[in-house]
Amino acid sequence: MTARLAIGFAWLAALAAVLFLAVPLLTVVAASVSPTPVFDLPLEGASLRWYARIGRLDGFWPALSLSLQIALLSTAIALVIGTLAAIAIVRGRLPGAETLATALVSPLMMPGLVLGIALLQYFRAVGFTATWSALLLAHLVVTLPYVARTMIAGLALFDFTLVEAARTLGCTYAGAILRVMVPALAPSFLTAGLFSFLASFDNYPVSIFLTDVRTKTLPIKMLQYIEEAPDPTLAALSTLILAATVILLVASDRLIGLHRMAGTSE
């Protein structure tokens, strides 16, 4: 009886937690279809007119383009550097590999604000003023830990005997890497890329210090819109971003399984 009660309570708590997490998102979605400029519950009718206004927001397209550029490019570079670093750490028998791994992942534990200020001062000190490149470098600092962490975990589970097996079965060394190691690590690679992209795309605290009047990433632009004109257009934009993220996650789940991405099994 007590056990059943406890389980029931646990279920209730879980449900409450899910609601707590989901309600703000649902509110945004609801707000995005509000027919009036001021969001009010209960909704009286629905309208998609705010979606049509997204594209007409001042400076929206350049901001989106910049965010996508930075996110894609920093993710691509982080995947290359992070994977190579992970191989060195897992396989290289380096002295201090543990320390190196911790250092590589440490920006994850650093408050973004601190990171932003530090990077700003550093770039100033060395006279590095190109905003776009500075943003890219800063985002690399943000994304690299995600890639390094995921790839180190993936490689630690990878049995390098597989490469040897492939070689004895007729593969050249490069062929063995390509035919065996790459497919085996593909889930880790995809996970790393996904989280890295998302981390860069919605980064605010680091970007805020490095953008200028003409070069603004989407999250910064969005905050500016809110301050200027708080109407449901932003809710519509948020809903689109939310939908894109959900599609991305579902696609990845179909491809490799979310439980593997979260590292909760296998």
Added chain:
Amino acid sequence: MTAPDAPPHVAVRRVSKRYGPLTVLDRVDLTVDRGELVTLLGPSGCGKTTLLRLVAGLATPEEGTIAIAGRDVTRVPPHRRNVGVVFQSYALFPHLTVAGNVAFGLSVRGRRRDEIDRAVARTLSLVRLEHLGARRVSALSGGQQQRVALARALAVEPEVLLFDEALSALDRNLREEMQVELRRLLREIGATAIFVTHDQDEALTMSDRIAVMNGGRIEQLADPKTLYERPATLFTLGFVGQSTRLRGTVAAAGDGMVAVDTPVGRVAAMGQFLAGSSVVVATRPEHLRVVADTVGHEGSDRARNSVDGRIRAVIFQGSRSRIEVAAGDQVLLAEAPGRIASALNPGDAARLVWPVAETFAYPDPEARA
């Protein structure tokens, strides 16, 4: 089996391998005939796996040569050696199905699709997994994974099959079953194979010949029976099977025999030593017969050794029992069938009798320094 004058299928000549200051293999010679199964047996760190990796091409020796089927492959990379390796971890490709794993070597070789399909079906039926081709390898049991690994190695029709502790990961019953089955299968297809293991029972069961390795060298290379009955060195004696040993000094020598003074009296043994040498005399416990009556006239003579003592322990081991007999400050190990052992009790006086022909003398490794 081929004619005795046929060239060896695998020939390892004076091969050495060093990792930094550590010499892992020290001028090792080994030949394996076509269709022969040779086991490399030894404790961990003896160099057996390294030797296997050298034959596979996964490592290169500092000196010496390796030839497979008459071709010098010392510097040939693994993908051009045509060897099949079964790894301890099986190393199955997790992103491929069972059939995909077995087909791997052939598809890398660019064989035609229908040819590959036929070979995969044939090989899978050889290891009795024909019904599991479409399964993911992670969905298989340990024994099934082991068979897939074997099938994958067999599918490319390699010159030589190499097994690196291939059965160690299986539990005991399954391992013994696989030993017999693998032995039969390899015989059937006439495979030349080198088998690495640290398990002496596995080596005795599987092999045509066994190379006992120690400290980067082959201590003895012989068929299982010879290895067990006539171990050439004290290490082989100790590593394969149980033994009873006594330390002593040679008192008299001649005719390939020695009389050795031990703490429990004079013992005769086979061996060539100068009088005064420090030796270890040893025999297998099953040769020691326990006689409960110590006053009878059955004692030492030209063909028999005998030692009087007191039974210290009788350890039941199923069909046989282990009997420890204390004589002076020595403990001798004997073995007896349960029927005889049940009449023995700790504390009883007992006499141990065993044939001189089964007693061997070895140089005392501790006295050499």
